[in-house]
Amino acid sequence: MLVECYDKKGAEVYEIIIKQIFQDLVLGASVDDLKAFVNPDDPVFILAIKMKKTSTVVEFKDVASFSYNKQNDVTMILVDDENYLPNILNKLWRIFSRDEIYQPNRYQLEISGNQMDLENLVIDDPHSNLQRRIYDAIFRILPEGFKIIKDMSTKDIIAVVATDELIMDSWIEKAEEYIAELNNGM
Structure with missing residues (x-):
């Protein structure tokens, strides 16, 4: 973790804030590296976080x-996990009303009609879930x-430039540098 700031005390304070928020949200083990830039003179905050796979x-x-039971026109689903x-x-x-889903027991579901195409429905996406949690952390970290x-995020790196003024090109370049460094493992 690197927190860059022209004010040494400011960098220490933000490092503590970031660590505390990551601890509160249990994100420490999910992040490979983090780079932040805070400048008290210019109202800018740049944060780039590399997610673990x-x-x-x-x-x-x-x-x-x-x-699928063709005779009764019912798709039966047996939940294994x-x-x-x-x-x-x-x-x-989200797809059907609650009334359309019959659940005779904890592991069994029945839905009218041929619903075999539901086999390809995404039930859990760990990458998106982690991204959502990291964005939550970022919005807690950003100054009021x-x-x-x-948002300058890429596949495995979430990066933002935040300010209360117009975003300057030099800040975007700084964020791009952080993204490149995180991609190269620096």
């Missing part, structure tokens, strides 16, 4: 077995009043 997306077929049941129900309730934000 996450597991791949989990599709419905990865955690459940599907069968109970840990995903809240995600499964949440996704299904810095409402002008340029």
Whole structure:
């Protein structure tokens, strides 16, 4: 972690703030590196965070077995991994009403019609979940009043430039440097 600031005390304070927020949100183990730039003279805050690799997306077929009963026109789903049941129900309730999903027991779901195409429904996306949590941390870290934000994120690096004035080209260049350094493991 590197916090750059022309004011040494300011850098120390922001490092403490960042560490505390990461600890509160349990993000420490999910981040490879972080670079921040704070300048008390110019109202600018630049933050670039490299995420660790996450597991791949989990599709419905990865955690459940599907069968279609043509005679009764019902798709039966047997959930193999109970840990995903809240995600499964949440996704299904967005597609169908709660009344359309019959759940005779904890692991079994029944839906009218041929719903075999649900096998490819993404149930969990760890990369997106981690991104969302890191953005939450960033918005907690940003100084109050810095409402002008340029998101410069790439695939595995979340980077923002924030200010309460117009964003200067030199700040964008600084963020691009941080992104390049994080990509190269510097």
